[in-house]
Amino acid sequence: MFRGITPLNLDPKGRLVIPTRYRDAVHHQCQGALIATIDPETPCLLLYPLAAWEIIEQQIQALPSFNKATRRIQRLLIGHATECEMDSQGRVLLPQTLRDYANLAKNLILVGQGKKFEIWADAAWHSAKTQWLDEEANKSTHMPAELETIAL
Numbered sequence: 261m262f263r264g265i266t267p268l269n270l271d272p273k274g275r276l277v278i279p280t281r282y283r284d285a286v287h288h289q290c291q292g293a294l295i296a297t298i299d300p301e302t303p304c305l306l307l308y309p310l311a312a313w314e315i316i317e318q319q320i321q322a323l324p325s326f327n328k329a330t331r332r333i334q335r336l337l338i339g340h341a342t343e344c345e346m347d348s349q350g351r352v353l354l355p356q357t358l359r360d361y362a363n364l365a366k367n368l369i370l371v372g373q374g375k376k377f378e379i380w381a382d383a384a385w386h387s388a389k390t391q392w393l394d395e396e397a398n399k400s401t402h403m404p405a406e407l408e409t410i411a412l
Contacts, residue, residue, distance in 0.1 A: 261285070261372075261374055261375075262282060262285070262372035262373065262374060262375070262376065262377055263372040263373075263374065264371075264372045265369060265370070265371050265372070266279050266369070266370040266371075266372075267367065267368070267369055267370075267382065268367075268368045268369070268370050269366055269367065269368065270354070270359070270364055270365065270366055270367075270368055271351075273353065274353055274354050274355070274356060274359055275351040275352060275353045275354070276351070276352055276354065276368060276370070276379070277349070277350050277351050277352075278346055278350045278351075278352060279350075279370070280350065282372075283346070283350050286309060286346055287346070289309040289311060289312070290309035290310040290311055290312075292345055292346035292347070293309070293310040293343065293345060293346075294307055294308065294309060294310060294313075294343070294344045294345070294346060294352060295307070295308045295309075295310055295313035295341050295342065295343060295344065296308075296341070296342050296344050296352075296354055296355070296358055296379075297313075297337050297338075297340045297341040297342065297358075298336060298337070298340045298358065298361050298362070299378065300332075300333065300336040300337065302384075302388065303361070303362050303363060303380075303381070303384050304362050304371075304378045304379055304380040304381075304384065304385075305354065305358050305361070305362045305364070305378070305379040306376055306377070306378060306379075307344070307352070307376060307377040307378075307379055308375070308376045308377075309375070309376075310343075312375045312376060313341070316337075317337075317338060317341070320333060320334055320337055320338060321334065321338070340357070340358065340361070342355050342358060354379070362379065362380065362381060362384070363381045363384060364379065364381050365381060367381070367382035367383075368380065368381065368382060369381075369382055369385040369386075371385070
């Protein structure tokens with residue numbers, strides 16, 4: 261289970277180092293085989309252990325391809341999906357096309373999201389976080405009924 265927010269650096273070759281606290285889980289779940297793809301809704305990348313990605317990929321492929329919205333998601337998520345291997349030092353090379361999509365430079369934020377990570381440019385993360393907190397404070401977004409049943 262991946263959770264928490266971790267500031268990271270991207271090295272000059274485009275590699276990020278998976279934090280030590282996640283490496284055993286990544287190795288156990290997928291022997292270091294990861295899939296990176298874009299998030300079509302926000303300028304960040306999604307990083308999945310291979311087994312978790314394969315389930316999602318099957319669900320996406322099962323959607324009707326004649327529906328424009330599902331075809332768009334198929335093209336974006338599966339089309340950008342790239343295999344990334346965690347090396348013995350815990351590094352993962354992110355392809356240039358994916359780095360360009362998310363405007364990734366040196367300073368990154370790795371956000372644990374349970375079964376996957378989100379990879380954000382530092383500035384984009386802080387901007388989005390501020391916006392989300394403002395929306396919540398102003399109640400400018402409607403909370404889904406499913407969330408209203410959760411006690412924090």
